[in-house]
Amino acid sequence: MAREQLQVLNALDVARTQWYHFTAIVIAGMGFFTDAYDLFCISLVTKLLGRIYYFDPNSASPGTLPPNVAAAVNGVAFCGTLTGQLFFGWLGDKMGRKKVYGMTLMLMVICSIASGLSFGHTAKGVIATLCFFRFWLGFGIGGDYPLSATIMSEYANKKTRGAFIAAVFAMQGFGILTGGIVAIIISAAFKNQFDAPAYKDDRGGSTVPQADNIWRLILMLGALPAALTYYWRMKMPETARYTALVAKNAKQAAADMSKVLQVNITEEKERVEELTMRESNNFGLFSREFARRHGLHLLGTTTTWFLLDIAFYSQNLFQKDIFSTIGWIPKADTMNAIEEVFRIARSQTLIALCGTVPGYWFTVLFIDTIGRFAIQLMGFFFMTVFMLGLAIPYHHWTTSGNHIGFVVMYGLTFFFANFGPNSTTFIVPAEIFPARLRSTCHGISAAAGKAGAIVGAFGFLYSAQSRDMSHRDKGYPPGIGVRNSLFVLAVCNLLGMVFTFLVPESKGKSLEELSGENEEAEQTAWTAASKPPV
Template identity: 80%
Template structure:
């Protein structure tokens, strides 16, 4: 039997879309803008770092990062992100969303600057310092995932909640785009000092002194958007759902939301006291009751996010290697270091502009119309199709006349990642778990995703190497090749499609309905029931 809903929570559920919704999207979204910029900008400068710090005197080829160093530079931030998602997700349920929100942002600002100022007497020391600060940068980024999703879900109305949470996450697309644009602008500014004939003669010797400034400026820029939004994050009131349902302060919740919604709301402290005395919904994360009600849901959100991020992050971090393998980016020997950054950034920006960013906003537009399940299942399906379409006739795509076709097909995998599971895996964990465990469960789901990103960053670094003769000549271990890498990613996406059946549909329902917090305890978990004409997919538990 359903409990009577608190007035303040009901007011949030039925509120019309107002200015504060858009303010919350921008404030929370700028964190994701920064997250994406910081995580993906490193792939733009990885080859530059190899040229600067790992070029051997007398060698006739540009320097490259050794496999273990490249894996560390690309993947260490994900290790920090995983730790931050678990820690700050738990802390957000213990201390409140707002109090922890500022900590994550300051960590990101400080570590972005520190990463750019990495120092040392030799290349090993510089890279070690860079990896140290990027770990802690990732730690701060990790906290932004559960907190931003939880805050937005608890502020939103139930009619457009999916679009609002997805809009926060869609700022990630602009962060990826901004990373490429900043790299283009910075590299173009320095490239202008060295006309092409000056370095085409001796590409190896053309790693000019200013190249060291390029990667530092690109990394440091990530501190700017985070710093600009710190003040506004601190001005946001705590969410009413945390204040009322977790902190049990009905008066404060009503006061905060009266200002936000600009209506008078009754505090109802007696109703909060009555709810808190009922034992049916006070189970913990490691209890049998949580396992019975939400165990399969948590398995669904963690497994799909894990599988999605293996594919998504390996594609993003190593698309420069794939583009080099098919010849879309020229050989490093034909251009200087800054020119190479420019070419890589231009290619990745084109992909982001044409496929990544539109994919996010297709999700925003349609998620509350066709539902989370349909978008996630469809995204995994088309990612699987396009991966196999690239992998099976791979030799066909490597021919210079077919490169444009390869790039278009490859772009479509990014489009359906973002108009698909990359957005929905972020949205759903913020909707289906109880308020006192919402941030924690979202953090666990997100951390599972980052475990997949680590597999993608470390595992697929080696996978695509065997077909690059230059790398083989430089002592790289044999990999499984780009073709087989794409086949593996296709299989991973197919598994994600299957695990999507464990994830419940939350479209059109209040957070309390989804988490069953408004149900009286009768000794058994209530199975979610659909609205008329609405397909609610969930697993009986």
């Protein structure tokens, strides 16, 4: 049986859309803007790193990072992100969302700059330093996932909560887009200033010394948006749900939200004490009661996010390899290093502009109408269809010259990833778990996703590159590794559809209704009723 909601929480649930909602979206969203920029800009410069530090004119693929180095450079930030999601997710429930929020942002700023300043006397030294700083950059990024999602869900009203959380996550699309635009601008500026000749048999012929500045500038600029929002993050009050239900400070919760909502809210100290002291609201993460109430929910959020990120991050990281295979980006030996960065950035920016960004905002528009479940199921279905559409006739796409058709279908997989599970897997874990475990459970779900991203970065990327190298040596056509990877990713999406049925629909319900925090102690009543008569 549901109980009457606390006044401070009810005021948040029924609040009309106000300026503070948009302020919270921008403040939290700029963290995700930075996250996406930092995580995905590395794929823009990996080929340049190969040209600068691993150029071997006698190799079958001169100027290409070895598969193990490419996997490390692309994937080490995901390892940091995974650990950061678990650690900061747990810390957000222990110390509060606001206290931890500033830590993650400063870590991102410092490590973005440090990544661009990576040093070393040898190629291995530079790459090792880069990987070190990108691990800690990922650690800070990881903390932003559970904290931003939880803060936005706890600030939002129940009518448009899905759209608000989706809008925070949609900033990721702008981060990806901005990364491509920044790379285009920087590479174009250097290209015009230092017009290097085409590929030659010596290292200096294809890569002017100034090219080393390009990747450093691209990485360091990721610190700027995070630094600009630090002050505003520190000004945000703690969420009322944490203050009231976890910290048990009714007075502070009422004062904070009275100021934010510009209404008078009574503190209801006795009601807060009653809710927080109730035994049914004090079970732990590893308790039987949690397993009974939310075990299947957590299994659903972790598996779907894991499967989604295998596909989503694999697609992002080997975009450049796919574009090279279909001939959309010319062979390396026909252009200099700066031109190659420019063309890769231009290709990825086009995909982001036409497929990635619109997908996010379709979710914002329709999630509170269609619902989380339907959007996630639809997204996984169409991702499966379009990946099979790429993989089955793969040799047709690579030999017929029909590059436009391939790029359109490839862009649609990104559209339905973002108008689908890439958004909903972020939103739902911030809604369905109790306040005292919300950040932790979101962190666990997000960490499962990053485990999938690691599989994509280290597994599929390494496998596709190494297979293609061996096939080229044997005279087979290029792209066989990429084609096989697309088949596996289609299977991952199909499994994602299956596990979606474990995730509840959260549209239009209050957070306490979803988590059961505002219900009577039904377990006690059930136990008493089930006792045999004396």
